[in-house]
Amino acid sequence: MSSGTIDIDEFEEADADEFEERTDTERIVLFLDDHDDRAWKAATIAERLGLDTDAVSAILSRLKERGLVRHKRPYWAITDDEERLHSAYRLHHHHETADDQYGEEHLEELQTDEMEQVQ
Structure with a gap:
């Protein structure tokens, strides 16, 4: 089967945002959260996610x-x-929503104390 397709049952059962492109940071956090019963070497995380080891280490x-x-x-x-x-997830979601609504250049004006604490 082509990598440009998925099974229709997988499509029907997925959340609305499940197929959106994720940042490398999001992918790493989701990977670690999904595998929270283990600890991982950065190189192994990079290999599993198809990312550069140095980038994973920095993230x-x-x-x-x-x-x-x-x-x-x-x-x-x-x-x-x-x-x-x-x-952190809620803050990230609010940041994405604000970015979509106002554009990146105006986000600093919207920054809150909660954002400062998490950053």
Whole structure:
């Protein structure tokens, strides 16, 4: 089957936004969250997601600074602070909505204290 198609049952059962392109950061967070019973090496995450290892390492470091992942060399895991993860997701969703509505150039004007804390 072509990579440009999916099974109609998969299509029917999917959420409306399930097939949208995700950023590398989103893909990494979703991967770690989906596999929260394991800790992973950056190279393995990169291989699984088809990304560059150095890019994955840089993204993981930024996520660690924000408290969204845990790190014990050489392994990475999703945070065990579910509220922080949910807050970051909500903030990300609001950011995307604002970007769609107002455009990127006006987002700094809309930034809130909550955004500053998570960043």
